[in-house]
Amino acid sequence: MYCRNCNQDCPTSTSGLNQTGILLFVVLILFCLPLCWLPFVVDSCKKHICNKCGFPLD
Ligand SMILES: [Zn+2]
Known part of the structure; x- marks a missing residue:
């Protein structure tokens, strides 16, 4: 994934949920609890x- 801070392709790691993930998580909790692990x-x-560098990428 390209990092704008390093100006090069960097290996990335994942941490937590992004906005889409949080939204999906809330929707699943409300309407489909058994699938709330999906995000x-x-x-x-x-x-x-x-x-x-720890810069957030999306
Ligand atoms: Zn970087």
């Missing part, structure tokens, strides 16, 4: 950070 395994729902 935690879907990659596009997770917040990515640069491994070198």
